[in-house]
Amino acid sequence: MDVEERMELATRNAVEVVTEDELREILETKERPVAYVGFEPSGKIHLGHKLVIDKMVDLQKAGFKVKILLADLHGYLNEKGSLEEVRETAEYNKRCFVAMGLDPKDTEFVLGSEFQLEPDYALDVYKMARHTTMKRARRSMDMIARREENPPVSQVVYPLMQALDIVHLGVDLAVGGLEQRKIHMLARDVLPKLGYEPPTCLHTPIIHGLDGDEKMSSSKGNFIAVDDDPDTIREKIMKAYCPMKETEGNPILELYRYFIFREYDEVTIERPEKYGGDVTYGSYEELERDYAAGEIHPLDLKENAARYMAEILAPVRRRLGVEA
């Protein structure tokens, strides 16, 4: 695979790379570059997580060594539960990630508290604190903080640690959803002041909640979990926000764009003869164009999305050992 092919694989379905030149240089010069993403342990692993995990699978194929941070301390700092509870959830998450297609032999899972309590790391946290304003730290948590009113101090420690994770894990490429952008930019600005290289960052899109909300999230219950059974998937999709001809912020179209066309080269919208019969598409753009033109009805879009998503997630359920 040449560098351009690896670039293509690394950046597909991504919103941005900061910067593309840096990424290309990594691919050209590093023998075995390291890509990392961190997750706060979550009781439900959903499609928002899958988007990022899929990206890590891409990066693995593009030659990266992949590290997944199970950020137990971050979860604790962000009030996701006691340390014990958060660690238990982290174990479940690890099993989900493996079931989602990350090769466990080729992926390094790291529990945050394994290295974040070391003296060298702790001193770096204080140095970061010394070079970061309160406003900047709080702003970086805009899309991440569990609580906006009465935030505990832990919420400004959080982004400092996340920046340091990048250097202490020896990472070449930091990956995350677009909501991580402000923390990553903070890392690029401040890490050099501690004598570290500014990290290269890659951001995946934030997918809309099924209710049309800006973000799919466990707390809002507007998600499809990777271990949802086919009936649940169908039920959720049927109830989802999906205005006719509307392509902006349409969560069902996003399923096609980011998940269905990722798995299938050709996608068939099956529908009754009276509504025009089956149609097959070779790319998301063609489907989107027809939907915008009103050629595809939302109900047909949903019925078929449900069928495809159940198919895509079936292996995850099987590997997790859940009844089908």
Next chain:
RNA sequence: CCGGCCGCAGCUCAGUCUGGUAGAGCGCGGGACUGUAGAUCCCGUGGUCCCGGGUUCAAAUCCCGGCGGCCGGACCA
């Protein structure tokens, strides 16, 4: 440490003064209308009234003591 205000449905809050069957909006669920959802209109769901004691026939309400939050003051060695 002192003072003021606050704590009630998943959320925002009313009700406390003057004790008497716990409310509204939003959300959520279901129906109607749509070949989807949403919008709209109906119907429904909603509770440790922060905790513990006390007074009373009766306490979300009054009294005492805690806990938690916000704001202010004091201390500034």
